[in-house]
Amino acid sequence: METAKQVSVKLVNKPGRLAQLLDALAKAKVRCRALVVMDSGDRGTVRFVPTESDRAVKVVEQLNLPYEVADVLLVDVPKQPGGFRKICERLAEHHLNIDYAYHSFGTELGAKGGGVAVVKVNDLSKAQRVLSNNESAGKQRASVRRPVYAR
CATH class of the missing domain: 3.30.70.260 (ACT domain)
Incomplete structure:
Protein backbone atom coordinates (compact mmCIF):
# COMPACT_ATOMS: atom_id res chain seq x y z
CA MET A 1 0.00 0.00 0.00
CA GLU A 2 1.20 3.47 -0.80
CA THR A 3 -0.11 7.00 -1.18
CA ALA A 4 -0.09 8.77 -4.52
CA LYS A 5 -1.24 11.98 -6.15
CA GLN A 6 -4.34 11.76 -8.30
CA VAL A 7 -5.21 14.39 -10.87
CA SER A 8 -8.88 15.04 -11.67
CA VAL A 9 -9.56 16.94 -14.88
CA LYS A 10 -12.86 18.34 -16.18
CA LEU A 11 -13.30 17.87 -19.91
CA VAL A 12 -16.02 19.05 -22.25
CA ASN A 13 -17.90 15.93 -23.26
CA LYS A 14 -17.04 15.98 -26.99
CA PRO A 15 -15.28 13.49 -29.25
CA GLY A 16 -11.49 13.75 -29.12
CA ARG A 17 -11.12 15.62 -25.81
CA LEU A 18 -9.92 12.58 -23.86
CA ALA A 19 -7.62 11.55 -26.71
CA GLN A 20 -6.12 15.06 -26.73
CA LEU A 21 -5.37 14.88 -22.99
CA LEU A 22 -3.87 11.39 -23.23
CA ASP A 23 -1.78 12.40 -26.25
CA ALA A 24 -0.35 15.40 -24.39
CA LEU A 25 0.48 13.22 -21.38
CA ALA A 26 2.16 10.64 -23.63
CA LYS A 27 4.26 13.31 -25.36
CA ALA A 28 5.42 14.49 -21.92
CA LYS A 29 6.27 10.85 -21.07
CA VAL A 30 3.70 10.68 -18.27
CA ARG A 31 2.21 7.23 -17.81
CA CYS A 32 -1.06 6.59 -16.00
CA ARG A 33 -0.93 3.98 -13.25
CA ALA A 34 -4.75 3.98 -13.07
CA LEU A 35 -7.47 5.94 -14.86
CA VAL A 36 -11.24 6.30 -14.78
CA VAL A 37 -13.60 8.49 -16.84
CA MET A 38 -17.02 9.51 -15.55
CA ASP A 39 -19.77 11.26 -17.48
CA SER A 40 -21.71 14.07 -15.88
CA GLY A 41 -23.73 15.58 -18.70
CA ASP A 42 -21.94 18.15 -20.81
CA ARG A 43 -18.68 17.62 -18.89
CA GLY A 44 -16.79 14.53 -17.95
CA THR A 45 -14.29 13.95 -15.18
CA VAL A 46 -11.07 12.10 -15.83
CA ARG A 47 -9.32 10.88 -12.70
CA PHE A 48 -5.87 9.41 -13.08
CA VAL A 49 -2.83 8.51 -11.02
CA PRO A 50 0.22 9.60 -13.03
CA THR A 51 3.74 8.31 -12.66
CA GLU A 52 4.95 11.91 -12.51
CA SER A 53 2.33 14.12 -10.85
CA ASP A 54 4.22 17.41 -11.24
CA ARG A 55 4.76 16.77 -14.94
CA ALA A 56 1.12 15.75 -15.37
CA VAL A 57 -0.09 18.97 -13.73
CA LYS A 58 2.11 21.03 -16.08
CA VAL A 59 0.56 19.25 -19.07
CA VAL A 60 -2.97 19.90 -17.79
CA GLU A 61 -2.13 23.56 -17.14
CA GLN A 62 -0.68 23.93 -20.66
CA LEU A 63 -3.97 22.58 -22.02
CA ASN A 64 -5.76 25.19 -19.87
CA LEU A 65 -8.01 22.58 -18.25
CA PRO A 66 -9.59 22.87 -14.80
CA TYR A 67 -8.09 20.29 -12.44
CA GLU A 68 -7.68 19.20 -8.84
CA VAL A 69 -4.97 17.15 -7.15
CA ALA A 70 -5.81 14.78 -4.31
Missing part, protein backbone atom coordinates in the same frame (compact mmCIF):
# COMPACT_ATOMS: atom_id res chain seq x y z
CA ASP A 71 -3.94 12.28 -2.17
CA VAL A 72 -5.22 8.74 -2.62
CA LEU A 73 -4.30 5.28 -1.40
CA LEU A 74 -3.08 2.59 -3.77
CA VAL A 75 -4.07 -0.66 -2.10
CA ASP A 76 -3.08 -4.12 -3.32
CA VAL A 77 -6.19 -6.20 -3.91
CA PRO A 78 -5.84 -9.95 -3.36
CA LYS A 79 -6.65 -12.07 -6.41
CA GLN A 80 -9.63 -13.84 -4.89
CA PRO A 81 -13.39 -13.35 -4.87
CA GLY A 82 -14.28 -10.60 -2.42
CA GLY A 83 -10.74 -9.19 -2.19
CA PHE A 84 -11.85 -5.58 -2.61
CA ARG A 85 -14.92 -6.16 -0.44
CA LYS A 86 -12.66 -7.08 2.48
CA ILE A 87 -10.78 -3.81 2.13
CA CYS A 88 -14.07 -1.88 2.14
CA GLU A 89 -15.33 -3.76 5.19
CA ARG A 90 -12.11 -3.09 7.09
CA LEU A 91 -12.41 0.65 6.40
CA ALA A 92 -16.11 0.63 7.39
CA GLU A 93 -15.29 -1.12 10.68
CA HIS A 94 -13.20 1.92 11.59
CA HIS A 95 -15.81 4.44 10.42
CA LEU A 96 -13.79 5.51 7.41
CA ASN A 97 -15.82 6.74 4.46
CA ILE A 98 -14.77 5.89 0.92
CA ASP A 99 -15.44 9.02 -1.13
CA TYR A 100 -14.77 7.05 -4.32
CA ALA A 101 -12.69 4.17 -5.58
CA TYR A 102 -11.65 2.56 -8.83
CA HIS A 103 -9.52 -0.39 -9.72
CA SER A 104 -6.48 -0.98 -11.90
CA PHE A 105 -5.97 -4.53 -13.11
CA GLY A 106 -2.41 -4.00 -14.36
CA THR A 107 0.00 -6.71 -13.31
CA GLU A 108 2.73 -4.13 -12.74
CA LEU A 109 0.84 -2.57 -9.85
CA GLY A 110 -0.70 -5.39 -7.88
CA ALA A 111 1.89 -7.23 -5.83
CA LYS A 112 -0.59 -10.03 -5.12
CA GLY A 113 -1.77 -10.37 -8.70
CA GLY A 114 -5.20 -8.85 -8.13
CA GLY A 115 -4.39 -5.32 -9.19
CA VAL A 116 -4.56 -2.12 -7.21
CA ALA A 117 -7.53 -0.17 -5.92
CA VAL A 118 -7.30 3.61 -5.96
CA VAL A 119 -9.20 4.73 -2.87
CA LYS A 120 -10.06 8.27 -1.77
CA VAL A 121 -11.03 8.27 1.91
CA ASN A 122 -12.03 10.92 4.43
CA ASP A 123 -8.96 10.27 6.63
CA LEU A 124 -5.90 9.10 4.69
CA SER A 125 -3.52 8.54 7.61
CA LYS A 126 -6.10 6.57 9.62
CA ALA A 127 -6.91 4.43 6.57
CA GLN A 128 -3.21 3.67 6.12
CA ARG A 129 -2.96 2.53 9.75
CA VAL A 130 -6.12 0.41 9.51
CA LEU A 131 -5.09 -1.31 6.30
CA SER A 132 -1.49 -1.78 7.43
CA ASN A 133 -2.76 -3.44 10.62
CA ASN A 134 -5.04 -5.59 8.50
CA GLU A 135 -2.09 -6.83 6.44
CA SER A 136 -0.05 -7.72 9.52
CA ALA A 137 -2.96 -9.21 11.45
CA GLY A 138 -3.80 -11.63 8.67
CA LYS A 139 -6.35 -14.21 9.74
CA GLN A 140 -6.17 -13.35 13.45
CA ARG A 141 -8.64 -10.50 13.20
CA ALA A 142 -12.07 -10.73 14.77
CA SER A 143 -15.21 -11.37 12.77
CA VAL A 144 -16.30 -8.54 10.53
CA ARG A 145 -19.17 -6.41 11.73
CA ARG A 146 -20.95 -5.47 8.54
CA PRO A 147 -22.78 -2.15 8.27
CA VAL A 148 -26.56 -2.27 8.14
CA TYR A 149 -28.14 -0.58 5.16
CA ALA A 150 -31.72 0.67 4.97
CA ARG A 151 -33.75 -0.78 2.12
Whole structure:
Protein backbone atom coordinates (compact mmCIF):
# COMPACT_ATOMS: atom_id res chain seq x y z
CA MET A 1 0.00 0.00 0.00
CA GLU A 2 1.20 3.47 -0.80
CA THR A 3 -0.11 7.00 -1.18
CA ALA A 4 -0.09 8.77 -4.52
CA LYS A 5 -1.24 11.98 -6.15
CA GLN A 6 -4.34 11.76 -8.30
CA VAL A 7 -5.21 14.39 -10.87
CA SER A 8 -8.88 15.04 -11.67
CA VAL A 9 -9.56 16.94 -14.88
CA LYS A 10 -12.86 18.34 -16.18
CA LEU A 11 -13.30 17.87 -19.91
CA VAL A 12 -16.02 19.05 -22.25
CA ASN A 13 -17.90 15.93 -23.26
CA LYS A 14 -17.04 15.98 -26.99
CA PRO A 15 -15.28 13.49 -29.25
CA GLY A 16 -11.49 13.75 -29.12
CA ARG A 17 -11.12 15.62 -25.81
CA LEU A 18 -9.92 12.58 -23.86
CA ALA A 19 -7.62 11.55 -26.71
CA GLN A 20 -6.12 15.06 -26.73
CA LEU A 21 -5.37 14.88 -22.99
CA LEU A 22 -3.87 11.39 -23.23
CA ASP A 23 -1.78 12.40 -26.25
CA ALA A 24 -0.35 15.40 -24.39
CA LEU A 25 0.48 13.22 -21.38
CA ALA A 26 2.16 10.64 -23.63
CA LYS A 27 4.26 13.31 -25.36
CA ALA A 28 5.42 14.49 -21.92
CA LYS A 29 6.27 10.85 -21.07
CA VAL A 30 3.70 10.68 -18.27
CA ARG A 31 2.21 7.23 -17.81
CA CYS A 32 -1.06 6.59 -16.00
CA ARG A 33 -0.93 3.98 -13.25
CA ALA A 34 -4.75 3.98 -13.07
CA LEU A 35 -7.47 5.94 -14.86
CA VAL A 36 -11.24 6.30 -14.78
CA VAL A 37 -13.60 8.49 -16.84
CA MET A 38 -17.02 9.51 -15.55
CA ASP A 39 -19.77 11.26 -17.48
CA SER A 40 -21.71 14.07 -15.88
CA GLY A 41 -23.73 15.58 -18.70
CA ASP A 42 -21.94 18.15 -20.81
CA ARG A 43 -18.68 17.62 -18.89
CA GLY A 44 -16.79 14.53 -17.95
CA THR A 45 -14.29 13.95 -15.18
CA VAL A 46 -11.07 12.10 -15.83
CA ARG A 47 -9.32 10.88 -12.70
CA PHE A 48 -5.87 9.41 -13.08
CA VAL A 49 -2.83 8.51 -11.02
CA PRO A 50 0.22 9.60 -13.03
CA THR A 51 3.74 8.31 -12.66
CA GLU A 52 4.95 11.91 -12.51
CA SER A 53 2.33 14.12 -10.85
CA ASP A 54 4.22 17.41 -11.24
CA ARG A 55 4.76 16.77 -14.94
CA ALA A 56 1.12 15.75 -15.37
CA VAL A 57 -0.09 18.97 -13.73
CA LYS A 58 2.11 21.03 -16.08
CA VAL A 59 0.56 19.25 -19.07
CA VAL A 60 -2.97 19.90 -17.79
CA GLU A 61 -2.13 23.56 -17.14
CA GLN A 62 -0.68 23.93 -20.66
CA LEU A 63 -3.97 22.58 -22.02
CA ASN A 64 -5.76 25.19 -19.87
CA LEU A 65 -8.01 22.58 -18.25
CA PRO A 66 -9.59 22.87 -14.80
CA TYR A 67 -8.09 20.29 -12.44
CA GLU A 68 -7.68 19.20 -8.84
CA VAL A 69 -4.97 17.15 -7.15
CA ALA A 70 -5.81 14.78 -4.31
CA ASP A 71 -3.94 12.28 -2.17
CA VAL A 72 -5.22 8.74 -2.62
CA LEU A 73 -4.30 5.28 -1.40
CA LEU A 74 -3.08 2.59 -3.77
CA VAL A 75 -4.07 -0.66 -2.10
CA ASP A 76 -3.08 -4.12 -3.32
CA VAL A 77 -6.19 -6.20 -3.91
CA PRO A 78 -5.84 -9.95 -3.36
CA LYS A 79 -6.65 -12.07 -6.41
CA GLN A 80 -9.63 -13.84 -4.89
CA PRO A 81 -13.39 -13.35 -4.87
CA GLY A 82 -14.28 -10.60 -2.42
CA GLY A 83 -10.74 -9.19 -2.19
CA PHE A 84 -11.85 -5.58 -2.61
CA ARG A 85 -14.92 -6.16 -0.44
CA LYS A 86 -12.66 -7.08 2.48
CA ILE A 87 -10.78 -3.81 2.13
CA CYS A 88 -14.07 -1.88 2.14
CA GLU A 89 -15.33 -3.76 5.19
CA ARG A 90 -12.11 -3.09 7.09
CA LEU A 91 -12.41 0.65 6.40
CA ALA A 92 -16.11 0.63 7.39
CA GLU A 93 -15.29 -1.12 10.68
CA HIS A 94 -13.20 1.92 11.59
CA HIS A 95 -15.81 4.44 10.42
CA LEU A 96 -13.79 5.51 7.41
CA ASN A 97 -15.82 6.74 4.46
CA ILE A 98 -14.77 5.89 0.92
CA ASP A 99 -15.44 9.02 -1.13
CA TYR A 100 -14.77 7.05 -4.32
CA ALA A 101 -12.69 4.17 -5.58
CA TYR A 102 -11.65 2.56 -8.83
CA HIS A 103 -9.52 -0.39 -9.72
CA SER A 104 -6.48 -0.98 -11.90
CA PHE A 105 -5.97 -4.53 -13.11
CA GLY A 106 -2.41 -4.00 -14.36
CA THR A 107 0.00 -6.71 -13.31
CA GLU A 108 2.73 -4.13 -12.74
CA LEU A 109 0.84 -2.57 -9.85
CA GLY A 110 -0.70 -5.39 -7.88
CA ALA A 111 1.89 -7.23 -5.83
CA LYS A 112 -0.59 -10.03 -5.12
CA GLY A 113 -1.77 -10.37 -8.70
CA GLY A 114 -5.20 -8.85 -8.13
CA GLY A 115 -4.39 -5.32 -9.19
CA VAL A 116 -4.56 -2.12 -7.21
CA ALA A 117 -7.53 -0.17 -5.92
CA VAL A 118 -7.30 3.61 -5.96
CA VAL A 119 -9.20 4.73 -2.87
CA LYS A 120 -10.06 8.27 -1.77
CA VAL A 121 -11.03 8.27 1.91
CA ASN A 122 -12.03 10.92 4.43
CA ASP A 123 -8.96 10.27 6.63
CA LEU A 124 -5.90 9.10 4.69
CA SER A 125 -3.52 8.54 7.61
CA LYS A 126 -6.10 6.57 9.62
CA ALA A 127 -6.91 4.43 6.57
CA GLN A 128 -3.21 3.67 6.12
CA ARG A 129 -2.96 2.53 9.75
CA VAL A 130 -6.12 0.41 9.51
CA LEU A 131 -5.09 -1.31 6.30
CA SER A 132 -1.49 -1.78 7.43
CA ASN A 133 -2.76 -3.44 10.62
CA ASN A 134 -5.04 -5.59 8.50
CA GLU A 135 -2.09 -6.83 6.44
CA SER A 136 -0.05 -7.72 9.52
CA ALA A 137 -2.96 -9.21 11.45
CA GLY A 138 -3.80 -11.63 8.67
CA LYS A 139 -6.35 -14.21 9.74
CA GLN A 140 -6.17 -13.35 13.45
CA ARG A 141 -8.64 -10.50 13.20
CA ALA A 142 -12.07 -10.73 14.77
CA SER A 143 -15.21 -11.37 12.77
CA VAL A 144 -16.30 -8.54 10.53
CA ARG A 145 -19.17 -6.41 11.73
CA ARG A 146 -20.95 -5.47 8.54
CA PRO A 147 -22.78 -2.15 8.27
CA VAL A 148 -26.56 -2.27 8.14
CA TYR A 149 -28.14 -0.58 5.16
CA ALA A 150 -31.72 0.67 4.97
CA ARG A 151 -33.75 -0.78 2.12
